[in-house]
Amino acid sequence: xxxxxxxxxxxxxxxxxxxxxxxxxxxxYYAVLAxxxxxxxxxxxxxxxxxxxxxxxxxxxxxxxLNILVGYCGQVSLGTGGFMAVGAYACYKLMTSFPxxxxxxxxxxxxxxxxxxxxxxxxxxLRIKGFYLAVATLAAQFFLVWLFNRVAxxxxxxxxxxxxAPDRTVFGHLVTGPNTEAWAKYMICLVFLTVAGILARNMTxxxxxxxxxxxRDMDIAAEIIGVNPLTAKLSAFAISGFFIGISxxxxxxxxxxxxxxxxxxxxxxSFLVLFMIIIGGLGSIFxxxxxxxxxxxxxxxxxxxxxxxLGWDTALAxxxxxxxxxxxxxxxxxxxxxxxxQLWRVAKEKLRLWPFPH
Amino acid sequence: xxxxxxxxxxxxxxNGLMAGVLYALxxxxxxxxxxxxxxxxxxxxxxxxxxxxxxVGIMDGQVPFSHLINALFGTDVHHFxxxxxxxxxxxxxxxxxxxxxxxxxxxxxxxxxxxxxxxxFMATIGLAYFMEGFGDMMWGSDIKKLDVGIPQGGSFWIExxxxxxxxxxxxxxxxxxxxxxxxxxxVVLVILLVSFAQYTKQGRAMRAVADDHQAALSVGISLSxxxxxxxxxxxFVALVAGIMWGAKSGVQFSLSxxxxxxxxxxxxxxxxxxxxxxxxxxxxxxxxxLFEFLIGAPFLGGATENWFAYMLALVFLVFRPQGLFGExxxxxx
Numbered sequence: 001x002x003x004x005x006x007x008x009x010x011x012x013x014x015x016x017x018x019x020x021x022x023x024x025x026x027x028x029y030y031a032v033l034a035x036x037x038x039x040x041x042x043x044x045x046x047x048x049x050x051x052x053x054x055x056x057x058x059x060x061x062x063x064x065x066l067n068i069l070v071g072y073c074g075q076v077s078l079g080t081g082g083f084m085a086v087g088a089y090a091c092y093k094l095m096t097s098f099p100x101x102x103x104x105x106x107x108x109x110x111x112x113x114x115x116x117x118x119x120x121x122x123x124x125x126l127r128i129k130g131f132y133l134a135v136a137t138l139a140a141q142f143f144l145v146w147l148f149n150r151v152a153x154x155x156x157x158x159x160x161x162x163x164x165a166p167d168r169t170v171f172g173h174l175v176t177g178p179n180t181e182a183w184a185k186y187m188i189c190l191v192f193l194t195v196a197g198i199l200a201r202n203m204t205x206x207x208x209x210x211x212x213x214x215x216r217d218m219d220i221a222a223e224i225i226g227v228n229p230l231t232a233k234l235s236a237f238a239i240s241g242f243f244i245g246i247s248x249x250x251x252x253x254x255x256x257x258x259x260x261x262x263x264x265x266x267x268x269x270s271f272l273v274l275f276m277i278i279i280g281g282l283g284s285i286f287x288x289x290x291x292x293x294x295x296x297x298x299x300x301x302x303x304x305x306x307x308x309x310l311g312w313d314t315a316l317a318x319x320x321x322x323x324x325x326x327x328x329x330x331x332x333x334x335x336x337x338x339x340x341x342q343l344w345r346v347a348k349e350k351l352r353l354w355p356f357p358h
Numbered sequence: 359x360x361x362x363x364x365x366x367x368x369x370x371x372x373n374g375l376m377a378g379v380l381y382a383l384x385x386x387x388x389x390x391x392x393x394x395x396x397x398x399x400x401x402x403x404x405x406x407x408x409x410x411x412x413x414v415g416i417m418d419g420q421v422p423f424s425h426l427i428n429a430l431f432g433t434d435v436h437h438f439x440x441x442x443x444x445x446x447x448x449x450x451x452x453x454x455x456x457x458x459x460x461x462x463x464x465x466x467x468x469x470x471x472x473x474x475x476x477x478x479f480m481a482t483i484g485l486a487y488f489m490e491g492f493g494d495m496m497w498g499s500d501i502k503k504l505d506v507g508i509p510q511g512g513s514f515w516i517e518x519x520x521x522x523x524x525x526x527x528x529x530x531x532x533x534x535x536x537x538x539x540x541x542x543x544x545v546v547l548v549i550l551l552v553s554f555a556q557y558t559k560q561g562r563a564m565r566a567v568a569d570d571h572q573a574a575l576s577v578g579i580s581l582s583x584x585x586x587x588x589x590x591x592x593x594f595v596a597l598v599a600g601i602m603w604g605a606k607s608g609v610q611f612s613l614s615x616x617x618x619x620x621x622x623x624x625x626x627x628x629x630x631x632x633x634x635x636x637x638x639x640x641x642x643x644x645x646x647x648l649f650e651f652l653i654g655a656p657f658l659g660g661a662t663e664n665w666f667a668y669m670l671a672l673v674f675l676v677f678r679p680q681g682l683f684g685e686x687x688x689x690x691x
Contacts, residue, residue: 076476124672128679131398131479131629135621136675139668146665150658220689267618271483278480312429315499322491329484334469337477 019201036190041183049182050255056296057189058250063276063288064200065243070274071282072204073236074216075125079118079137081269082144083241085261086114087248089154092163095176095253096156103168103175107192107249114245115238117144122237126230129219141267148261162260165253176253185254192250196243201285203239212236213283275325279332281341290340298325369533370651371644376537378643379544380602384620385627385635386547387595392629393568394588397467398479401486403617405455405593408493410600410609413451414504415497417442422496444505448597455593456586463586490614499611504604540602547598548636551591560587622667626674628681637682642667 008023010016020026044053062084069077090110095103121140125133148154155163167177174180175188203209211232214222223229252259259265272295280291299321306317336342350357384402391399399405415422419438428434442450466485470478555561566574567584575581603613623642627634646666653662680686 076479124676128675130475132625132675132679132681134479135625136668136672138618138621139665139672142665142668146661150661274480274483310429313425316425316429316495319491319494319499322487323495324491326484326486326488326491329487330466330481333473333477333481333484334466337473 017205019205033194036194041187044182044186046182049186051300052296054185054189054255056293057186057193058247058255059273059276059296060289060292061189061193061196061250062244062247062273063280063292064196064285065240065247066273067277067280067282067285067288068200068204068212068243069236069240071277071284071287072209072216073212073233073240074219075122075233075236076130076134077137077240078134078267078270078274079121079140079144080244080273081265081267082141083114083118083244084248084251084269085144085148085265086117087111087245088252088259088265089148089163089261090114090245091249091253092165093154093156095166095168099166099168102170103253104170104188107246107253110249111242111245114248115241118241118244119234119238122234122241125233125237138267141270145261145265148265160260162258163252164258165256168253176257178257180254188254189250192246196246197285197289200243204285208232208235216283275329277339278329279339281339284339284341286344287339287341290344294340295325298328367648367651370647372533373537374644374647375640376533376541376643377647378640379537379541380599380606380639381616381619381623381642382636382639383540383544383547383595383599383602384616385623385639386551386632387592387599388620388624389627389629389632389635390551390595391588391592394564395467395567395585396475396478397482398475398629399592400479400482400617401489402592402596402620404486404489404493404614405458405596406600406603406616407609407611407614408458408489408600409451409455409593409597410504410604410613411493411497411502412454413447413597413601414502414604414609416450417444417447418502420497425498426495448601451597452594455597456590459589459593460586462589463582467585468582486614486617490611494611501608501610502604504601504609534606536602536606540606543598543602544636547595548632551595552632560584564588619667622671624681625671626681628683631681631683634681634683642670645670 008021010021015021018026020029040053062080066077066080069075087110090113091106094101094106094109098106118140121137124136128136149161152161155161158164165176167174167179169175170184170188173184175184204212211222211227212235214225214227215229215232215236219229222232248265252264256264276291276295277288278291279294280289281287302321302324303314303317306312306320307314312320332339384406387402387405388399391397391402414420419440419442421427421435421438424436462485466481467478470481553561555565563574563579564584564587566577566579567581571581574584599616600609600613603616607613619642620639623635623638625638626641627636627638646663649666650662655662675681
């Protein structure tokens with residue numbers, strides 16, 4: 001079989017602790033990257049970009065962010081939708097106030113602003129824990145949505161209360177606005193996702209990530225062995241907020257182009273991203289990708305089968321989608337609480353020994 | 359004679375109290391399940407919606423899953439053509455809720471015993487999604503009117519009796535009769551629940567399970583029976599809440615969102631305390647109405663009710679992390 005680690009010897013500590021210690025994995029990773037950067041942009045069309053790929057890339061960033069907070073640091077957050085809204089509105093204000101600055105910089109700054117806001121809402125986590133904290137983050141969700149709805153400054157006093165992304169270019173190509181080509185949307189999201197993935201992976205396996213895990217497993221014990229809960233928890237909130245803010249900014253400016261806060265960034269969005277990381281796998285970067293792909297693909301698939309294939313009306317299909325999503329979450333939690341990432345790990349273990357398992 | 363502004367404030371206060379009773383009704387269901395099984399049941403609001411949908415469906419003689427049946431077989435069925443009286447329909451809906459409780463226990467939580475609380479919480483979110491879709495598939499998603507014979511509209515008696523308090527612009531306190539009924543029902547419900555837990559054998563067993571699962575097991579209490587019982591009780595509370603809210607604002611999707619209103623109530627009152635749910639509900643109801651009246655509407659552009667309760671609870675929790683009546687949290691390594 002292809003999947004062998006024999007012959008892969010690591011001679012240095014560095015080589016031993018790399019992300020993909022097995023050569024096959026490493027090459028597959030390069031192959032996936034090459035495929036994503038060099039092949040897909042040339043074959044992508046509008047349907048695939050808008051229905052599947054762009055939402056997948058953006059949700060994957062949000063899922064990575066939330067996974068850092070929930071999966072690695074153990075602080076349950078139900079405010080993701082509101083935090084994405086912060087990213088989106090920050091990006092909108094920046095885009096309209098400083099048109100000459102590149103959108104890439106705007107998106108990164110929006111991430112930073114979101115990080116600051118999320119950190120403020122993370123402060124109570126030092127006092128309250130578990131469910132109480134989860135409910136407390138809902139305060140952020142509702143407050144932020146209300147704020148962006150009511151304070152006209154955030155949407156530049158537009159009559160509809162919507163925010164609309166103006167046209168912006170990167171290297172001479174449009175990336176926002178209604179005339180953007182599919183590949184450009186795809187590429188800008190892909191660049192951000194790649195960077196986010198690499199950053200997150202390296203942060204979570206380093207000193208910071210270990211502090212988070214210690215806090216997650218038991219915060220009092222972690223405090224006793226010398227982890228400062230203040231910095232560990234707040235850094236998890238801040239970094240998680242940074243990624244969520246970036247995804248919110250991209251979601252509004254690149255994917256939607258126009259947004260109304262209550263509809264787009266409501267509580268449903270918080271749950272959607274939470275489901276992604278539960279189904280994908282808590283505490284796993286790969287799981288964030290897998291979960292995002294799953295939750296983006298499932299509705300598309302169901303819609304194509306039920307509405308397109310069987311000719312049901314859309315309302316009924318939507319109800320069935322709820323039933324299936326709910327049932328899947330329960331089934332996943334019962335069968336595999338560690339999600340798709342764990343299934344993948346088990347499959348790899350099996351493949352290594354296949355076809356002679358003994 | 360009082361100044362009108364003050365009297366309007368009192369009226370807002372009274373209406374806040376009434377709204378608080380309704381929040382407390384939902385919060386009660388949460389507390390019951392949390393106490394007995396340690397499960398934070400996010401699906402409580404959807405259970406209320408489902409119960410109300412079932413009640414309306416039974417009363418109107420709807421064919422369950424009619425949309426699905428029509429889509430699968432190309433038929434056109436929608437109603438049986440009979441009407442069930444309210445009382446019988448409530449009993450039938452209760453039976454459905456008991457069945458649901460059994461299924462929830464049998465198919466979901468039996469397999470999740472010993473998992474971390476957060477996993478259980480997420481399972482109830484899954485359950486909420488499932489039931490939302492399931493309820494809509496079963497009974498249709500259009501807005502329905504629920505009429506079980508509760509009087510509605512302002513109470514003239516109270517208005518006339520209090521009109522003398524103010525000047526010529528004041529016509530007495532406007533209080534919805536439905537709210538008064540709801541308050542009475544809530545009080546009766548709490549008395550029933552407390553006495554059930556206090557004086558019956560099953561109630562005592564329920565409290566024993568809440569106290570310590572393993573100790574309860576060792577003295578011969580059946581955990582799965584108690585959990586089905588607790589979920590049924592929560593279903594019953596959900597049915598009552600569903601009837602009250604459904605009669606007030608129609609049976610529709612937004613009914614399931616009252617669960618979100620109940621969460622800050624729980625945080626204030628503590629997750630484990632039945633009196634806490636009541637007091638928390640009243641504080642939240644009065645607090646958000648008064649805040650909207652005094653500060654929200656004049657200065658902040660209104661609609662502060664969506665988040666005020668959460669902010670109140672958040673600020674409150676920072677000073678008292680276990681809520682008003684919650685058990686003191688003791689942590690050991």
